[in-house]
Amino acid sequence: MHPEIPYLREAIIFLVAAGLIIPLVRKFGISPVLGFLFVGLIIGPYGIGRLAGEAPVLEHIIFNDLDGVRRFAELGVIFLLFTIGLELSVAQLWAMRRLVFGLGAAQVTVTALAIGAIAYLFGNSLVAATIFGLCLALSSTALVMQLLTENRRFSSPAGRSSFGILLFQDLAVVPILFFVGFAGASVEGSLAGAAVRAIGEAALVIAVIFLIGRIIVRPLLQFVGSSGSREIFMAAVLLLVLATAAITAQAGLSMALGAFLAGLLFAGTEYRHQIASDIEPFKGLLLGLFFISVGMSLDMLAVWDNIGWVILSVIGLLILKAVIIFGLAKAFRLPTAVAAESSILMSQGGEFAFVVIAAALSFSLLDPDIAQFMLLVVIVTMFLTPALADIGHRVGDHFRTTDSENPVLMEASDVSQTVIIGGFGRVGEMLARLLEEQRIPFIAVDNDAELVAKHRALGTPIFFGDAGQPDVLRHLGIENAAAFATTMDAPKTAEHVIKAIHQKWPHVPIIARARDVEHALTLRGSGAKSAIPETMEASLELCEHLLTGIGFPDDVARTLVNDQRTWQQESMDQEQDR
Known part of the structure; x- marks a missing residue:
């Protein structure tokens, strides 16, 4: 034991067990719990500790x-x-x-x-x-x-x-x-x-x-x-x-x-x-x-x-x-x-x-x-x-x-699926309002504590956390989610989140907000099922207002803009396939 750090030797022995022995045990399909129990049996005072008197070198690898x-x-x-x-x-x-x-x-x-x-x-x-x-x-x-x-x-x-x-x-x-x-x-x-x-x-x-x-x-x-x-x-x-x-x-x-x-x-x-x-x-x-x-x-x-x-x-x-x-x-x-x-x-x-x-x-x-x-x-x-x-x-x-299974014991997550919204800025809030109007269950997650507190006070099902951490998403129940929607501003953060979700839960569809067409292609490559560029949608909305402003009927203007949207999406698909 180091004279200034108590239990240093014991800590090293434990970390060797946790970091080296237990992964080896798991490769043989043995429960880590059983592995830890046997490690304790071996290195404890009633295991090889009994031999320490005859072999002093064992003092370095036992718990006394x-x-x-x-x-x-x-x-x-x-x-x-x-x-x-x-x-x-x-x-x-x-x-x-x-x-x-x-x-x-x-x-x-x-x-x-x-x-x-x-x-x-x-x-x-x-x-x-x-x-x-x-x-x-x-x-x-x-x-x-x-x-x-x-x-x-x-x-x-x-x-x-x-x-x-x-x-x-x-x-x-x-x-x-x-x-x-x-x-x-x-x-x-x-x-x-x-x-x-x-x-x-x-x-x-x-x-x-x-x-x-x-x-x-x-x-x-x-x-x-x-x-x-x-x-x-x-x-x-x-x-x-x-x-x-x-x-x-x-x-x-x-x-x-x-x-x-x-x-x-x-x-x-x-x-x-x-x-x-x-x-x-x-x-x-x-x-x-x-x-x-x-x-x-x-x-x-x-x-x-x-x-x-x-x-x-x-x-x-x-x-x-x-x-x-x-x-x-x-x-x-x-x-x-x-x-x-x-x-x-x-x-x-x-x-x-x-x-x-x-x-x-x-x-x-x-x-x-x-x-x-x-x-x-x-x-x-x-x-x-x-x-x-x-x-x-x-x-x-x-x-x-x-x-038959007893329905009283089944979890709510087994009964209905939920949309998870990552990021709750203006886009996330608008998406939540739409889901709420359609009676579609959702939960949101954001790492801004003040924003979370504000929306919690209004009754919004939002939680504090980092959507880029798989463990946070697991606790939110993403394995049973109907979809994950990321509305984050930061391009790199959104890319990181999408990659993490797609690797661990590839069955969950991911809908992403992108800044532009290039960013949308990057997010699709990371695993997003669909990525919508803000600049493209803003331009299309501007076109629709322009057409109606110069006398085109509303339905005609909407059809023309939808045709343009479809063409843009097909162009992105072709670009991604290259």
């Missing part, structure tokens, strides 16, 4: 400070929850209430009761059994969401139902931690009373954060967005996310929940697509570090020493959770294919078990040996998650041939 890495890796979960909140809105959350507060609440309650009862029968105290039941009822948000995203299954019915359950689980972490705190302060007190107090205080803190945030977020983003600097804008976003997470942590809540609340606040603004695009690299890298930290936590010798009980416990946990989730999903009238895929995908333990069990140990509520064994079981089930995702998808496909 597991606790330090785990604390830093928690940022990955924080940014994951932030992006989940960013993809939602309060209205969308309410629209999903049946899945979140119905199926999700039922899953946590029933699973916690079942696991808690089993733990109590094995001789644990009522408090310890309750804690084990609650923490093992939770699944891995980080693993499941990453796998759904990688496999492009997030928007599927199974992905949406899994997300609804995960969302309630993440919300449930708060009262669970409150419960542990109250139980630790007074173990002899009423568990029901502790739970009620925990939920009440959590709701109060969340309400205060949400109310204050709704007042300050949009004005602050508008202020920093008007600077025109992406760096300053991103710094303000990171400040708000981490500040909200820190506030919830100080209040005794989960930092991840604070990040989720920040995401919900940003989701209601016109800046959410640009933020989602800019935050993606941070989230991806830090989640990779989180998965490595999970891999580093697995002690294979400890597994081997308890191999019989570990196998039984892992199989028991996976089967119990899968059966409960499947039964509840069917009770909520989800299709069999969706219920089967979701139940298998969500059957593992989750990262919040580390947080809950650590908090319980700090209050001496659990036997340390039993707690460590439970964490071992959770880690093994997390290792199995990529395989579970594949099995779940295959089982779902088996039932899907005879089972």
Whole structure:
């Protein structure tokens, strides 16, 4: 380690894994999540770290400070929850209430009761059994969401139902931690009373954060967005996310929940697509570090020493959770294919078990040996998650041939296509007005924060962002767009945007505004289906007015001008073909 740069060696090892090993893993069709888990297993203290005493050279390629890495890796979960909140809105959350507060609440309650009862029968105290039941009822948000995203299954019915359950689980972490705190302060007190107090205080803190945030977020983003600097804008976003997470942590809540609340606040603004695009690299890298930290936590010798009980416990946990989730999903009238895929995908333990069990140990509520064994079981089930995702998808496909998809779970983007307008100056505004009059849905994107704020206040569906960034367009839903229209003034910018869209989404027709015929030909060569030169249209309009002004009938003048327009377009086509 460099004496002035902490964790420099660990950072280099991680970047080698992320930049060299993971791309190699992907070439063999292996999930990057599984790759990160195995990298952590190998370079952690329980992997080649055991040999460092005999071969000191290995000290340079291993992670020794597991606790330090785990604390830093928690940022990955924080940014994951932030992006989940960013993809939602309060209205969308309410629209999903049946899945979140119905199926999700039922899953946590029933699973916690079942696991808690089993733990109590094995001789644990009522408090310890309750804690084990609650923490093992939770699944891995980080693993499941990453796998759904990688496999492009997030928007599927199974992905949406899994997300609804995960969302309630993440919300449930708060009262669970409150419960542990109250139980630790007074173990002899009423568990029901502790739970009620925990939920009440959590709701109060969340309400205060949400109310204050709704007042300050949009004005602050508008202020920093008007600077025109992406760096300053991103710094303000990171400040708000981490500040909200820190506030919830100080209040005794989960930092991840604070990040989720920040995401919900940003989701209601016109800046959410640009933020989602800019935050993606941070989230991806830090989640990779989180998965490595999970891999580093697995002690294979400890597994081997308890191999019989570990196998039984892992199989028991996976089967119990899968059966409960499947039964509840069917009770909520989800299709069999969706219920089967979701139940298998969500059957593992989750990262919040580390947080809950650590908090319980700090209050001496659990036997340390039993707690460590439970964490071992959770880690093994997390290792199995990529395989579970594949099995779940295959089982779902088996039932899907005879089972219809549930329309409640389908995304709005699957129902209707939208025109995306890049740039919202005078031409973009005129185009939007025409689409609105014809009842054609559209959304616009522009990087002028003041212009965006002005039109948002008028109810225009416009968002702040750079239309030249593919990630921004992806978040806008361009893969399902009816067309993309660029109305930008800057020729080079328009050319860059058209090239980016045509390369990644060649099926989306692109209509472009051009300055002149030469510029129009350039844009067509970049991938535009049609490029309209402003100078040509202005000249044709002038001709029409001239003809009517000297006595030609309107319809005759219009026909002559249209003939001239057709001739100009054919000339451009011939020029392009040369």
